[in-house]
Amino acid sequence: MAARTTTRLAIGYALAVAFIAAAPLFLDAYWLDVLNSVGLYVLLALSLNLILGDAGLFNMGHAAFYAVGAYTTAILSTRFQIPILWTLPASAVVAALFATLVARPVVHLRGDYLLVVTIGLGEIVRIALVNDVFGLTGGANGIFGIARPTVFGLKIRRPHEFLYLIWAFVAVTVLLFHRLEQSRFGRALNYLREDPVAAEGSGVNTARYRLLAFALGAAWAGMTGTLYAAKMTIISPESFGFWESVVLFLMVILGGSGSIPGVILGATLVVVLPEVFRGFASARMLVFGLVMMVMMVVRPQGLLAFRILRFKESDVRRAGASQ
Amino acid sequence: MEQFFQQLTNGLAVGSIYALIALGYTMVYGVLRLINFAHGDLFTYGAYLGMTLLTSFLLHDHLGLALGLVVLAVMVMGLVAVIGVILERAAYRPLRESPRLSAVVSALGASIFLQNALMLVYGARYQVYPDILPQTTVSLLGQQVPVMRIAVVLVSVTIMAALYLFVQKTKVGTAIRAAAIDQGAARLMGIDVNKVVTIVFVIGPALGGGAGLLVGLYYGQISFTMGWIYGMKAFTAAILGGIGNIPGAMVGGLLLGVVEALGAAYVSFAWKDAFAFLVLILILIVRPSGLLGERVAEKI
Amino acid sequence: MSALLEVRGVTKSFGGLTAVSDVSFDVEAGSVVGLIGPNGAGKTTTFNLITGNYRADRGTIRFEDRAIDRMRTHKIVQAGIARTFQNVRLFQQLSAVENVLAGRHCRTKSGALGALLRPPWQVREEREAAARAVEELAFVGLSGHAMELAKNLAYGDQRRLEIARALAADPRLVILDEPAGGMNEQETEELIGLIGRIRKRGITILLIEHDMSLVMRACEHIVVLEYGEKIAEGPPASIQANPRVIEAYLGTEEV
Numbered sequence: 001m002a003a004r005t006t007t008r009l010a011i012g013y014a015l016a017v018a019f020i021a022a023a024p025l026f027l028d029a030y031w032l033d034v035l036n037s038v039g040l041y042v043l044l045a046l047s048l049n050l051i052l053g054d055a056g057l058f059n060m061g062h063a064a065f066y067a068v069g070a071y072t073t074a075i076l077s078t079r080f081q082i083p084i085l086w087t088l089p090a091s092a093v094v095a096a097l098f099a100t101l102v103a104r105p106v107v108h109l110r111g112d113y114l115l116v117v118t119i120g121l122g123e124i125v126r127i128a129l130v131n132d133v134f135g136l137t138g139g140a141n142g143i144f145g146i147a148r149p150t151v152f153g154l155k156i157r158r159p160h161e162f163l164y165l166i167w168a169f170v171a172v173t174v175l176l177f178h179r180l181e182q183s184r185f186g187r188a189l190n191y192l193r194e195d196p197v198a199a200e201g202s203g204v205n206t207a208r209y210r211l212l213a214f215a216l217g218a219a220w221a222g223m224t225g226t227l228y229a230a231k232m233t234i235i236s237p238e239s240f241g242f243w244e245s246v247v248l249f250l251m252v253i254l255g256g257s258g259s260i261p262g263v264i265l266g267a268t269l270v271v272v273l274p275e276v277f278r279g280f281a282s283a284r285m286l287v288f289g290l291v292m293m294v295m296m297v298v299r300p301q302g303l304l305a306f307r308i309l310r311f312k313e314s315d316v317r318r319a320g321a322s323q
Numbered sequence: 324m325e326q327f328f329q330q331l332t333n334g335l336a337v338g339s340i341y342a343l344i345a346l347g348y349t350m351v352y353g354v355l356r357l358i359n360f361a362h363g364d365l366f367t368y369g370a371y372l373g374m375t376l377l378t379s380f381l382l383h384d385h386l387g388l389a390l391g392l393v394v395l396a397v398m399v400m401g402l403v404a405v406i407g408v409i410l411e412r413a414a415y416r417p418l419r420e421s422p423r424l425s426a427v428v429s430a431l432g433a434s435i436f437l438q439n440a441l442m443l444v445y446g447a448r449y450q451v452y453p454d455i456l457p458q459t460t461v462s463l464l465g466q467q468v469p470v471m472r473i474a475v476v477l478v479s480v481t482i483m484a485a486l487y488l489f490v491q492k493t494k495v496g497t498a499i500r501a502a503a504i505d506q507g508a509a510r511l512m513g514i515d516v517n518k519v520v521t522i523v524f525v526i527g528p529a530l531g532g533g534a535g536l537l538v539g540l541y542y543g544q545i546s547f548t549m550g551w552i553y554g555m556k557a558f559t560a561a562i563l564g565g566i567g568n569i570p571g572a573m574v575g576g577l578l579l580g581v582v583e584a585l586g587a588a589y590v591s592f593a594w595k596d597a598f599a600f601l602v603l604i605l606i607l608i609v610r611p612s613g614l615l616g617e618r619v620a621e622k623i
Numbered sequence: 624m625s626a627l628l629e630v631r632g633v634t635k636s637f638g639g640l641t642a643v644s645d646v647s648f649d650v651e652a653g654s655v656v657g658l659i660g661p662n663g664a665g666k667t668t669t670f671n672l673i674t675g676n677y678r679a680d681r682g683t684i685r686f687e688d689r690a691i692d693r694m695r696t697h698k699i700v701q702a703g704i705a706r707t708f709q710n711v712r713l714f715q716q717l718s719a720v721e722n723v724l725a726g727r728h729c730r731t732k733s734g735a736l737g738a739l740l741r742p743p744w745q746v747r748e749e750r751e752a753a754a755r756a757v758e759e760l761a762f763v764g765l766s767g768h769a770m771e772l773a774k775n776l777a778y779g780d781q782r783r784l785e786i787a788r789a790l791a792a793d794p795r796l797v798i799l800d801e802p803a804g805g806m807n808e809q810e811t812e813e814l815i816g817l818i819g820r821i822r823k824r825g826i827t828i829l830l831i832e833h834d835m836s837l838v839m840r841a842c843e844h845i846v847v848l849e850y851g852e853k854i855a856e857g858p859p860a861s862i863q864a865n866p867r868v869i870e871a872y873l874g875t876e877e878v
Contacts, residue, residue: 286435296432
């Protein structure tokens with residue numbers, strides 16, 4: 001059973017890689033751009049999944065970390081002419097520090113209280129951006145004139161070039177997050193989600209792991225912000241509002257909280273379906289709302305809830321044999 | 324002094340609207356331990372239904388201003404209560420035994436659904452209420468205050484006092500309080516918890532819808548997204564007073580309204596919306612049980 | 624030579640209610656100590672004070688000559704005290720072996736970076752942790768259930784899984800909160816055997832239990848609480864003969 005799941009997953013990823021690699025051959029610029037959007041949202045949803053899906057912390061202000069990353073890149077690029085991809089680590093660090101700072105006093109709050117507080121934090125960040133905080137964020141108009149990224153001397157500007165850049169980042173992220181999931185660190189987050197009292201009582205420093213989940217999730221959202229800023233060359237506060245956080249939350253829940261392939265599927269569906277049914281664009285959010293309600297009754301674990309078992313039958317047998 | 328007094332009364336008016344909405348959050352939370360994220364949208368429905376009824380029936384022309392408004396209020400509150408009961412049946416009742424996250428997600432879904440349904444019907448633009456109210460001011464403690472501002476406070480306080488008496492003095496009120504303390508025990512005492520939940524989803528949305536009507540009449544301009552910001556602030560008010568606590572919601576609402584009005588006037592208007600969130604975060608860090616709530620030790 | 628665990632004058636109130644009042648007792652290394660008393664006597668509160676889930680208002684708790692009454696729970700586990708819970712608290716959606724690995728957490732080191740880069744020492748640490756978890760599962764008699772989700776195990780098995788999780792943390796003292804709760808006679812019999820085997824490993828045991836026959840057979844020292852106060856202490860025979868204990872239990876439970 002577990003072995004078959006792993007094989008199916010490997011086949012799924014291989015098909016996805018082949019599809020993305022060949023996409024410029026049969027998709028026009030518009031649809032390539034949709035795929036780029038999918039990639040960015042997959043990254044954001046996976047980063048939120050660390051916090052919400054793996055650690056079970058209801059974070060509905062994730063767009064704030066995305067914003068911190070995007071603005072870090074924008075400021076470094078426009079004021080100090082630092083090449084875009086060099087700002088990736090800076091975005092990660094700034095977003096992680098910011099997350100640690102704001103999450104520290106509230107992270108112990110019970111489920112839905114944390115949800116409301118993170119909504120509040122997200123709004124405060126947006127209001128701060130609109131109010132041109134520190135004179136750095138450009139107010140409601142945002143920041144424009146962000147430079148294009150350069151990879152090995154090649155300037156990335158057209159959709160298919162961004163396609164490879166963004167999806168390479170997605171591939172690395174998926175690989176790393178699978179490793180994370182199957183480690184002591186990933187298990188600690190799961191213990192926290194399942195029962196924080198039992199986790200602490202088993203010797204897990206729950207306060208620390210709550211913060212680490214926020215820091216790591218925020219770091220990845222921050223780096224996604226860098227890619228977004230590079231792709232758009234202009235960013236403004238309205239891209240990082242409350243609904244952005246809601247949509248990310250929806251992707252994780254819809255696809256399968258805690259399941260990497262599930263979250264990828266969730267993000268893909270939420271971005272692509274409205275594009276397919278463009279005639280109903282105005283009813284998009286209406287349908288999302290309905291889907292959220294129906295899902296919770298019919299399939300609360302999400303569409304693709306399976307997770308890879310960290311220990312397979314064979315591992316256990318091998319562990320037993322080594323005694 | 325003049326500005327302070329104006330801001331204070333203005334804050335009390337806004338705060339009493341927050342308090343009316345907060346009552347819905349607090350009562351639902353008290354009984355179901357659920358944050359009804361769609362409550363802010365029920366408030367918006369009150370505002371829109373009020374506008375439609377006002378313009379299509381012209382009750383104030385037929386019945387006179389005072390009686391017309393009373394009939395209008397009763398109609399709006401009744402309709403929003405119906406929506407509230409349907410909401411509970413559709414989005415919350417099937418999830419009564421599910422994990423908290425499921426109900427939270429369903430509540431958010433309901434909120435998104437209600438909001439966008441409204442947008443599809445009325446369009447995304449601001450809507451304007453017909454101007455039917457007197458713009459006069461009265462002299463209060465030597466200052467000129469708009470009559471409507473006083474009326475908003477008086478109407479809200481009267482409704483809240485009536486609710487408080489209802490919950491404290493009547494049999495149904497006792498059942499609501501009992502279900503809020505311990506559903507299982509309440510059931511054993513012969514209380515029909517489902518009925519209590521339905522009653523709560525009649526009262527809460529009715530008050531929220533009434534608040535929506537007040538906002539429409541008082542400010543004259545409404546939008547389909549306004550429920551979310553009013554809702555968040557009212558929820559803050561409920562937490563501030565101690566969630567589940569009815570007098571707490573009133574105190575919290577008035578306090579938040581005043582803090583926000585004074586903050587906007589004396590600190591920074593641009594950061595006005597951030598004050599409420601800051602209050603929310605601070606209160607949850609410092610005293611999560613709220614000003615009037617009791618601390619409860621977690622059972623292990 | 625001081626005792627392994629020393630509880631001295633510990634008091635804890637919730638609001639106006641004093642749950643534990645000026646309680647003192649010792650747990651000698653290598654012994655099996657029972658903490659008994661009628662419902663609401665403050666037994667579980669005492670456990671939660673020892674494990675750091677609650678903070679004592681007054682009094683001190685020392686473990687291996689170190690004050691632990693101000694330490695956080697996970698630090699206390701690291702110091703060598705592991706526990707089970709009165710109402711089984713397993714990680715329901717995780718497999719049995721993953722549950723036991725939680726106990727291994729405080730004895731292993733690899734963090735996020737190690738998980739991402741997978742250096743050889745981390746791979747080895749994971750393998751060793753898994754081997755140990757499997758070993759503990761076998762020790763409590765759950766060999767065949769390693770891959771089952773905790774929520775799918777029978778109730779008695781869930782209790783034993785909790786014990787395996789506690790043992791995986793290399794404790795010197797395990798605290799068992801009603802380990803026989805919900806078990807049938809045969810399972811209780813097996814539990815008494817398990818307690819004996821835990822003890823043979825050199826691990827000291829402190830337990831709360833309502834099953835008096837189990838307490839009298841498994842424990843060599845018993846502490847009796849009533850209304851938050853210690854009313855008696857001693858070996859099983861003297862406890863059974865103690866008039867205050869008999870009075871406390873009269874009409875509620877048989878001694």
